[in-house]
Amino acid sequence: MPRGTTTRRPKTVSALLDAALDLFADQGYGATSIPDICERAGLTKGAFYSNFPNKEALFLALLDRSWAQRAAWIRGALPGRVAPDSPALDRQWTLVSTEFSLHAIRHPEVAARLVEHEARVRAELATLVAEALERAGRVPTIPVDQLARMVVAVTEGSDIQVLTDRAAGGTAHPGLGPRAVSGLLEHYSEPDA
Amino acid sequence: MPRGTTTRRPKTVSALLDAALDLFADQGYGATSIPDICERAGLTKGAFYSNFPNKEALFLALLDRSWAQRAAWIRGALPGRVAPDSPALDRQWTLVSTEFSLHAIRHPEVAARLVEHEARVRAELATLVAEALERAGRVPTIPVDQLARMVVAVTEGSDIQVLTDRAAGGTAHPGLGPRAVSGLLEHYSEPDA
DNA sequence: GGTATTGCATACTGATCGGTATCGGTTTAC
DNA sequence: GTAAACCGATACCGATCAGTATGCAATACC
Numbered sequence: 001m002p003r004g005t006t007t008r009r010p011k012t013v014s015a016l017l018d019a020a021l022d023l024f025a026d027q028g029y030g031a032t033s034i035p036d037i038c039e040r041a042g043l044t045k046g047a048f049y050s051n052f053p054n055k056e057a058l059f060l061a062l063l064d065r066s067w068a069q070r071a072a073w074i075r076g077a078l079p080g081r082v083a084p085d086s087p088a089l090d091r092q093w094t095l096v097s098t099e100f101s102l103h104a105i106r107h108p109e110v111a112a113r114l115v116e117h118e119a120r121v122r123a124e125l126a127t128l129v130a131e132a133l134e135r136a137g138r139v140p141t142i143p144v145d146q147l148a149r150m151v152v153a154v155t156e157g158s159d160i161q162v163l164t165d166r167a168a169g170g171t172a173h174p175g176l177g178p179r180a181v182s183g184l185l186e187h188y189s190e191p192d193a
Numbered sequence: 194m195p196r197g198t199t200t201r202r203p204k205t206v207s208a209l210l211d212a213a214l215d216l217f218a219d220q221g222y223g224a225t226s227i228p229d230i231c232e233r234a235g236l237t238k239g240a241f242y243s244n245f246p247n248k249e250a251l252f253l254a255l256l257d258r259s260w261a262q263r264a265a266w267i268r269g270a271l272p273g274r275v276a277p278d279s280p281a282l283d284r285q286w287t288l289v290s291t292e293f294s295l296h297a298i299r300h301p302e303v304a305a306r307l308v309e310h311e312a313r314v315r316a317e318l319a320t321l322v323a324e325a326l327e328r329a330g331r332v333p334t335i336p337v338d339q340l341a342r343m344v345v346a347v348t349e350g351s352d353i354q355v356l357t358d359r360a361a362g363g364t365a366h367p368g369l370g371p372r373a374v375s376g377l378l379e380h381y382s383e384p385d386a
Numbered sequence: 387g388g389t390a391t392t393g394c395a396t397a398c399t400g401a402t403c404g405g406t407a408t409c410g411g412t413t414t415a416c
Numbered sequence: 417g418t419a420a421a422c423c424g425a426t427a428c429c430g431a432t433c434a435g436t437a438t439g440c441a442a443t444a445c446c
Contacts, residue, residue: 005391005393005394005443006443007444008392008393009393012393012394027299028222028296030220030221030222030223030224031222031224033432034433034435035434043394043395044394044395044396045434045435046395046396047393047394049435049436050392050393051393054434055434091298098291098295098353099292099295101291102288103221104357105353105356105357105360106219106220106221106360107360108361108362111357111360111361111362112361112362114361115363118354118357150351150369150373152354153347153350153353153369153370154343154346154347154373155350156350157347157348157349157350157351158343160349161345161346164294164297164298164307164308164311167297167298167301167304168297168301168304168307168308169304169305170308176339176342176343180343180346183376183377184380187377188376198412198413198423199413199414200413200414201412201413201422201423202422202423205423205424226402226403226404227403227404236424236425237425238405239424239426240425242404242406243422243423243424244424
């Protein structure tokens with residue numbers, strides 16, 4: 001049982017993660033410095049190095065937190081839909097999560113972590129897909145895990161397209177992600193016999 | 194007609210772009226410094242600032258060159274396929290191009306440039322899709338431009354998935370991109386009457 | 387309430403950053 | 417052959433970086 005102050009630390013960590021999320025989304029991971037993060041959090045480098053050994057450790061912690069938050073959000077938002085729509089497009093999340101994918105591709109030891117997380121997400125999504133198809137009186141013609149993979153791929157690709165168009169001042173359209181998803185689900189299933 | 198030397202400059206620019214491509218793919222755009230690029234190119238900062246005002250200008254020039262090269266490559270590789278397969282997965286290209294999308298989302302003036310380029314690519318791809326469907330005796334049930342959009346989205350999303358799995362040491366599978374593409378093309382077309 | 391411990395601020399270091407100014411070898415034009 | 421223009425190397429600047437060491441106020445325990 002430690003003796004000194006322990007209640008401050010969680011608040012500090014949370015403030016640092018909040019600040020990092022904003023800055024990674026705005027400037028990118030590589031372009032964001034540790035002093036940047038501390039300043040935005042209203043703290044100093046002492047607080048940072050007291051909680052993380054370096055920037056990458058904070059990146060990983062940030063993703064653990066974001067994954068947990070988003071998983072909870074998706075679990076609440078998705079079920080009951082006829083087809084598993086893509087969850088609401090979150091600009092900040094898309095930017096940070098995509099950048100993390102790139103980071104993982106460049107750093108194999110990090111990639112393992114990402115793949116594991118994606119497998120869990122896909123497993124959940126696969127059951128949702130299976131349920132949705134069942135409600136629609138259809139059965140999949142390929143493994144639902146492969147369907148989930150396609151759904152994730154097309155959704156993420158579409159999100160990037162939409163954000164790009166939006167940044168260029170294009171009219172705010174919903175993107176073709178949902179339509180492509182429902183198309184894939186219909187095409188790779190058939191009416192139950 | 195200028196009087197001095199002009200043959201050296203193109204070689205220098207090319208060397209800088211080559212070096213930047215390698216480094217942006219390996220470390221990311223934000224994490225790559227100008228001295229890094231110069232060193233890898235076997236040049237000094239004098240060469241850099243003699244040809245580019247800053248790192249972003251080089252990024253844009255690099256993408257212009259890469260777009261031209263890839264467009265030429267795709268034009269030679271794609272036609273004649275029954276379905277427009279995704280071109281061979283190029284790790285370096287996927288990393289840099291995805292990072293540029295993120296950069297564009299963060300910088301609207303850059304996004305306009307990217308959107309314009311993507312529109313050109315999609316136009317070409319749309320004609321290929323139309324030809325492929327025609328050869329297969331089918332007609333699209335939604336605008337071919339929308340089909341092209343879906344194809345691009347699912348391909349890029351799948352490429353990221355494959356590279357991540359590969360980085361994590363997963364078995365080298367082709368990914369579900371091509372299958373999803375053909376599924377979309379079939380689902381959003383019907384036999385010609 | 388005394389005290390040990392915690393947790394962040396402060397201060398510092400060596401390295402590296404982006405950017406500018408200038409210098410000198412090289413090439414082209416005539 | 418020679419002069420002019422080019423173009424990249426060198427040297428330099430102030431700012432900022434990642435990381436460490438230490439100081440000190442706040443807090444939890446007894």
